[in-house]
Structures are given as structure tokens and as C-alpha cells.
Amino acid sequence: MRLMHWQESWHRTSLKVQRTNMYNPFRIRRMIVMKRIVMSLLMAVMVIFLTACGGNAGQNGNSSSDTLDREQSSAPAEESASVQPETDDTPEPSEDAAVTGMDSTDAAGSQEVPDAEGSKVLVAYFSATGTTKGVAEIIAENMGADIYEIVPQKPYTDADLDWHDDSSRSTIEMNDRLCRPEINGAVEDMEQYDIVFVGYPIWWGEAPRIVSTFMESYSFDGKTLIPFCTSSSSGLGSSGKNLEKLTDGAQWMEGMRFGGGASETDVKAWIEGLDL
Numbered sequence: 001m002r003l004m005h006w007q008e009s010w011h012r013t014s015l016k017v018q019r020t021n022m023y024n025p026f027r028i029r030r031m032i033v034m035k036r037i038v039m040s041l042l043m044a045v046m047v048i049f050l051t052a053c054g055g056n057a058g059q060n061g062n063s064s065s066d067t068l069d070r071e072q073s074s075a076p077a078e079e080s081a082s083v084q085p086e087t088d089d090t091p092e093p094s095e096d097a098a099v100t101g102m103d104s105t106d107a108a109g110s111q112e113v114p115d116a117e118g119s120k121v122l123v124a125y126f127s128a129t130g131t132t133k134g135v136a137e138i139i140a141e142n143m144g145a146d147i148y149e150i151v152p153q154k155p156y157t158d159a160d161l162d163w164h165d166d167s168s169r170s171t172i173e174m175n176d177r178l179c180r181p182e183i184n185g186a187v188e189d190m191e192q193y194d195i196v197f198v199g200y201p202i203w204w205g206e207a208p209r210i211v212s213t214f215m216e217s218y219s220f221d222g223k224t225l226i227p228f229c230t231s232s233s234s235g236l237g238s239s240g241k242n243l244e245k246l247t248d249g250a251q252w253m254e255g256m257r258f259g260g261g262a263s264e265t266d267v268k269a270w271i272e273g274l275d276l
């Protein structure tokens with residue numbers, strides 16, 4: 001009996017409590033208010049957390065979008081600066097070309113541009129059909145160098161350049177190691193140059209004989225010489241080494257061969273790799 005009474009009492013109390021919780025409007029409102037406060041606090045904590053992360057990323061510059069933005073905005077500026085510096089110091093073209101046979105388009109290269117650690121640079125080249133000339137001009141422009149074209153006294157005709165013909169001028173010249181075709185014009189003051197790029201097309205795996213004429217026409221003592229060539233498919237091969245044998249006291253660097261489709265980017269990458 002006593003037990004039954006306790007159980008009944010407990011049941012009634014329980015029902016009363018449930019009813020009180022369910023239908024007490026003050027209690028419900030208090031719960032809603034509490035819930036809102038908790039939600040607001042959670043939101044506030046999240047906002048503070050997110051703001052702190054965003055701020056740090058901006059200060060450190062570590063966010064990927066920030067890095068990308070800076071790369072995209074700086075790259076074109078660097079590119080244009082290296083091709084054509086737009087500073088007040090940019091030298092004006094001079095009437096006083098230090099080198100004979102210089103192209104008018106290369107006049108800017110004739111100025112005293114302190115490139116390659118203040119060295120004076122010359123780009124000398126021979127080009128029968130214009131490919132090597134294109135590479136030479138890119139080098140000269142990017143090095144702030146003077147440019148000199150090795151011009152044959154007697155220009156090469158198409159027939160002269162026919163390598164299928166055993167009796168063409170080029171074939172005859174290349175078959176004779178001692179052949180030295182004459183050059184029209186000369187470098188005015190070779191003495192002033194510290195670095196000389198020497199460019200040519202590959203003919204029969206070698207530099208054309210007129211380049212040998214050029215190498216034997218000057219003293220390159222104490223200068224740095226850098227060969228470069230263009231060809232259909234052959235590499236630089238021994239062409240640079242064979243030219244080296246014609247000079248005394250010069251320091252020859254590893255050369256480079258370019259194909260007909262060499263871009264400015266290719267040539268610039270090579271120049272930068274030289275670490276002059």
C-alpha cells in the first residue's frame with residue numbers, strides 16, 4: 001500500500017511537472033531568450049574568428065589569391081622594362097655609331113649602357129638570309145650592346161648559297177679551310193669591347209669562312225667571346241672551338257645554337273643564363 005502510494009504520488013508529480021513545463025508561457029519565453037543569447041554568442045565568436053584569419057592573411061601576403069595578384073601585376077612590368085627601359089636615363093640614339101656597318105635600328109645599342117657589370121659589349125654577326133641577324137638584334141637589344149654586321153665584299157647570291165651544287169661558291173669556300181672571303185667595312189674600335197658575341201649560320205657543320213676572316217682581323221686578347229649560331233638542324237658542334245683556334249688570349253664561353261623559330265624569350269633565357 002505504501003509503495004503504491006509512493007508510485008501514484010510520483011506519477012502525479014511527474015505529470016504536474018510536465019504540464020508545468022509545457023504550458024508555462026514564462027518558462028517557454030525564458031528558454032527562447034536563452035536560446036537566442038547562445039546563438040548570438042556563437043555567431044559573435046565565429047565573426048571574431050573569421051575576421052582574425054582574414055586580417056592575418058592580408059598582412060602576411062600568404063593567401064594564394066594575393067600571391068597570384070602580385071605575380072600577374074608585376075610580370076608584364078618586368079618584361080617591358082627589360083625590353084625597353086622607360087626611364088629618363090634611356091639613351092638617345094646617336095649619330096656617332098662606334099661601329100661601321102651598324103643598322104639604324106640598333107642605334108640605341110651604340111650608347112654607353114652599363115650592362116654586364118659595366119662591360120662594353122659587341123654583337124658581331126654574319127647572316128646570309130636574315131635568321132642569325134634576328135637573333136643578333138635580340139641579344140644586342142637586351143644587352144644594351146653595339147651591333148656589327150659582317151658584310152661580305154661580294155654579296156652571296158641564291159646560287160652561291162646552293163648547298164646541293166658542288167660548284168656553288170659556298171660549297172667551294174667550305175671545302176677550303178684556308179679560304180678567307182673579304183669583309184666590307186670594319187669594327188671601328190674593337191679595343192673598347194670587353195665581351196664580343198659572334199653569330200653565324202651553320203654551313204656544312206661549321207661557321208662560314210667569312211667568320212674566320214673576321215676572327216683573324218682583330219686582336220681579341222683579354223676579351224670574352226661568346227659564339228652563337230642558327231641552323232636548320234645541326235648543333236653548334238665544333239664551330240665555336242674551331243673559331244677559338246683562330247684567336248689568342250681570349251676567353252671563349254660555351255655557345256648556343258638557335259633554330260629558325262627562336263623566340264625573344266628563348267634568346268633572353270640564354271643571355272640570362274650566361275650570368276655575365
Ligand SMILES: Cc1cc2nc3c(=O)[nH]c(=O)nc-3n(C[C@H](O)[C@H](O)[C@H](O)COP(=O)(O)O)c2cc1C
Pocket residue numbers: 126127128129130131132133161162163170171200201202203204205206230231232233234235259260
Ligand atoms: C651553304 C649552306 C650550308 C648549310 N649547312 C647547314 C648544315 O650543315 N646544317 C644545318 O642544320 N643547316 C645548314 N644550313 C642552313 C642554315 O644554317 C640555316 O638556314 C641558318 O639559319 C641560316 O642563317 P642565316 O639566315 O642567318 O643565313 C646551310 C645553309 C647554307 C646556305
